[in-house]
Amino acid sequence: MPATTSPSPLTPDHILQVGFSFWACKTLLSAIELELFTELAKHPLPEKELEGRLGLHPRSARDFFDALVATGFLERDDNVYRNTPATDLFLDKQKPTYVGGMLEMCNRRLYPFWSHLTEALRTGRPQNEARNGSLSLFEALYAEPARLKEFLRAMTGLSRGSNQTIARQFPWSAYSTFADIGTAQGDLAVQIATHNAHLQGIGFDLPAIGPIFEEYTQECGVAERLRFQPGDFFKDSFPSVDVITMGHILHDWDLDAKEMLIRKAYEALPDGGALIVYEAIIDDERRQNAFGLLMSLNMLIETQGGFDYSGADCTGWMKKAGFRETRVEALVGPDSMIVAIK
Amino acid sequence: MPATTSPSPLTPDHILQVGFSFWACKTLLSAIELELFTELAKHPLPEKELEGRLGLHPRSARDFFDALVATGFLERDDNVYRNTPATDLFLDKQKPTYVGGMLEMCNRRLYPFWSHLTEALRTGRPQNEARNGSLSLFEALYAEPARLKEFLRAMTGLSRGSNQTIARQFPWSAYSTFADIGTAQGDLAVQIATHNAHLQGIGFDLPAIGPIFEEYTQECGVAERLRFQPGDFFKDSFPSVDVITMGHILHDWDLDAKEMLIRKAYEALPDGGALIVYEAIIDDERRQNAFGLLMSLNMLIETQGGFDYSGADCTGWMKKAGFRETRVEALVGPDSMIVAIK
Numbered sequence: 160m161p162a163t164t165s166p167s168p169l170t171p172d173h174i175l176q177v178g179f180s181f182w183a184c185k186t187l188l189s190a191i192e193l194e195l196f197t198e199l200a201k202h203p204l205p206e207k208e209l210e211g212r213l214g215l216h217p218r219s220a221r222d223f224f225d226a227l228v229a230t231g232f233l234e235r236d237d238n239v240y241r242n243t244p245a246t247d248l249f250l251d252k253q254k255p256t257y258v259g260g261m262l263e264m265c266n267r268r269l270y271p272f273w274s275h276l277t278e279a280l281r282t283g284r285p286q287n288e289a290r291n292g293s294l295s296l297f298e299a300l301y302a303e304p305a306r307l308k309e310f311l312r313a314m315t316g317l318s319r320g321s322n323q324t325i326a327r328q329f330p331w332s333a334y335s336t337f338a339d340i341g342t343a344q345g346d347l348a349v350q351i352a353t354h355n356a357h358l359q360g361i362g363f364d365l366p367a368i369g370p371i372f373e374e375y376t377q378e379c380g381v382a383e384r385l386r387f388q389p390g391d392f393f394k395d396s397f398p399s400v401d402v403i404t405m406g407h408i409l410h411d412w413d414l415d416a417k418e419m420l421i422r423k424a425y426e427a428l429p430d431g432g433a434l435i436v437y438e439a440i441i442d443d444e445r446r447q448n449a450f451g452l453l454m455s456l457n458m459l460i461e462t463q464g465g466f467d468y469s470g471a472d473c474t475g476w477m478k479k480a481g482f483r484e485t486r487v488e489a490l491v492g493p494d495s496m497i498v499a500i501k
Numbered sequence: 502m503p504a505t506t507s508p509s510p511l512t513p514d515h516i517l518q519v520g521f522s523f524w525a526c527k528t529l530l531s532a533i534e535l536e537l538f539t540e541l542a543k544h545p546l547p548e549k550e551l552e553g554r555l556g557l558h559p560r561s562a563r564d565f566f567d568a569l570v571a572t573g574f575l576e577r578d579d580n581v582y583r584n585t586p587a588t589d590l591f592l593d594k595q596k597p598t599y600v601g602g603m604l605e606m607c608n609r610r611l612y613p614f615w616s617h618l619t620e621a622l623r624t625g626r627p628q629n630e631a632r633n634g635s636l637s638l639f640e641a642l643y644a645e646p647a648r649l650k651e652f653l654r655a656m657t658g659l660s661r662g663s664n665q666t667i668a669r670q671f672p673w674s675a676y677s678t679f680a681d682i683g684t685a686q687g688d689l690a691v692q693i694a695t696h697n698a699h700l701q702g703i704g705f706d707l708p709a710i711g712p713i714f715e716e717y718t719q720e721c722g723v724a725e726r727l728r729f730q731p732g733d734f735f736k737d738s739f740p741s742v743d744v745i746t747m748g749h750i751l752h753d754w755d756l757d758a759k760e761m762l763i764r765k766a767y768e769a770l771p772d773g774g775a776l777i778v779y780e781a782i783i784d785d786e787r788r789q790n791a792f793g794l795l796m797s798l799n800m801l802i803e804t805q806g807g808f809d810y811s812g813a814d815c816t817g818w819m820k821k822a823g824f825r826e827t828r829v830e831a832l833v834g835p836d837s838m839i840v841a842i843k
């Protein structure tokens with residue numbers, strides 16, 4: 160460095176922090192798998208009791224617990240461990256605020272699949288169950304009820320914050336009916352119906368989803384205004400409603416399928432009707448939304464042709480389909496919604 | 502929550518950030534594996550040229566590069582990618598400041614091994630090559646020259662900052678000779694010799710390390726004052742010198758072996774001689790040094806009985822061996838050194 164300048168000295172700290180971050184990540188994911196936070200939500204426990212309750216070997220149980228203290232997920236007083244306020248609220252399986260479903264899926268599926276990221280980058284091919292050429296992501300998910308339910312719960316946990324925001328932020332008073340395409344458990348439909356008592360809604364998804372959707376809408380007390388409509392969005396047209404929503408759908412598919420789905424929404428809507436697309440929309444400059452860009456790499460790992468996209472990308476497809484007006488609005492964290500008016 | 506308080510609302514942000522952090526982590530590790538930063542250190546490249554140079558499939562190359570922009574490891578202007586100052590200095594394989602060796606090992610070995618963390622926590626058993634019961638970590642490393650060299654370079658990259666600090670911070674002027682036990686490539690010995698022209702030193706390690714140590718000390722221009730002494734620290738006594746150093750050694754072994762190694766150091770030193778032990782020493786309260794606690798879980802994954810420890814733990818073992826005086830001093834990042842005077 161030239162002697163005349165005095166730049167702040169460069170360190171490898173950020174590189175090493177990110178490069179080793181799989182340690183703290185996998186420690187949290189294992190704690191969720193072991194239901195540690197659910198156990199401590201019942202009551203705080205001393206080290207040895209917690210070790211026994213979780214069935215851990217004594218060799219490293221204390222390191223495991225104290226690593227969770229040092230990374231901010233547990234508290235400890237006099238050798239008694241308890242949840243933090245946040246882990247108690249969001250990682251106790253007995254609470255409706257549980258967000259661990261997606262992280263259970265990260266632990267069991269995505270973490271090991273991502274060990275093949277380099278191969279995915281070289282070949283462009285998925286690295287999940289499809290790696291053996293047998294099944295696509297969705298065939299694999301739907302083939303096994305337990306795996307399907309895990310996936311659906313995961314989607315709900317990941318999206319609830321944005322679902323609630325859409326339910327409040329969009330001008331629902333101007334509309335009477337809506338349909339959520341690829342509804343899964345139905346949490347977006349449930350949140351919209353809960354916050355807008357005048358609306359009637361439809362959850363649209365493959366037939367296997369029906370009982371799961373109906374169970375969930377009943378639990379949430381909005382089953383009277385929400386009904387399930389079985390359908391395959393590759394084969395069937397969409398229900399005729401005032402507003403169509405698609406959350407975490409478009410990024411699963413290649414460009415042709417994305418444009419086809421937007422076109423089907425256009426065809427199903429009346430003049431003045433609205434299409435709402437939402438997920439981790441990448442910023443137009445592709446510099447800020449790291450989660451959206453990494454989610455797109457996750458689509459490389461998990462799907463044949465899926466990718467995430469920017470607001471500019473999506474509003475371009477919407478205009479091409481005939482929508483006259485579009486806008487992008489931030490939701491929660493990395494999520495945004497794109498609204499298109501016919 | 503009681504209505505009379507107004508706490509800041511709880512969010513799951515920290516949980517989700519850490520739970521998904523394997524995405525950004527593995528993206529960086531794959532970039533290092535693909536030698537992306539080494540390529541860009543030659544000169545910045547437009548997207549398509551960089552994609553071709555690295556042999557990437559067009560499907561997700563741009564998402565990969567832009568994810569590295571959004572996570573702070575690349576810069577981009579007019580679709581031309583270049584290294585940041587830090588990635589240029591620390592992740593270009595052609596520079597002596599390269600720290601990627603340890604991260605190459607994280608990518609190839611530790612990331613996939615850590616997918617079995619839950620099993621390790623339940624059984625107390627390692628999850629590396631030893632998982633199949635065949636080889637211990639060090640048997641596996643020494644069995645394959647390429648793997649051994651990767652491991653040794655990794656250790657050097659990880660420890661250089663602390664090695665340089667020890668070379669300057671310890672009062673070397675009071676001593677004439679030293680030996681570094683388990684020296685590997687010999688970077689600690691090299692840094693000490695480089696910064697202290699009056700010292701003569703010994704690198705002590707298994708015979709297979711000899712040529713690698715000698716190549717490295719010659720490259721660094723200190724071969725005249727450093728010699729290699731082959732030995733097995735489980736069988737052989739230590740060289741008689743004024744100061745004995747052990748970096749990233751004790752945590753590999755169980756308590757009996759730790760105490761045996763400290764005892765051997767005590768026996769080899771003269772009155773007034775010093776033992777320096779250093780690695781990611783855990784804080785005595787076991788609340789702050791997350792890296793040290795996670796490193797201890799890494800020892801669960803990688804070794805039969807190894808674990809990391811606090812300054813209080815280690816000074817206790819040193820006092821028990823007969824050392825009359827001990828002190829703990831911070832080095833770089835998560836590392837500290839523990840000095841014991843006979």
